[in-house]
Amino acid sequence: MTLMENIYKSLNENALVDTAEEFSTDWCWRSKSWFAVQKNKQADFAIPAAINCLNVVKIKLALQHIRHGKLGSFVDDEIETLRDVRDQLEAYLLKQHRIAVVTDAPELGDKETA
Secondary structure, X not given: OXXXXXXXXXXXXXXXXXXXXXXXXXXXOOOOOHHHHHHXXXXXOOHHHHHHHHHHHHHHHHHHHHHHHHHHHHHHXXXXXXXXXXXXXXXXXXXXXXXXXXXXXXXXXXXXXX
């Protein structure tokens, strides 16, 4: 099973994603059929899809931490799952593609970067 399939399975089992189509579009920023095509080809994440997924995981993890302040231990499983997925994606990018850090891109027109 590929990392992509393992991540989808983990997110699905923990009710963080409902369908492969949702995973494709909302988590990896790809077409609805992307996961099915990748799975059929027995292919794993390409760099852009892995980075997109990692960025979504980081955002959702931050939101879950905010929810934790309000809901307490009710979101602990989700936080643990998202941390695990984040760690897997970061390890994959480092080991397979030698990408050590993924940062947020500055906004276009940001005067500090111009």
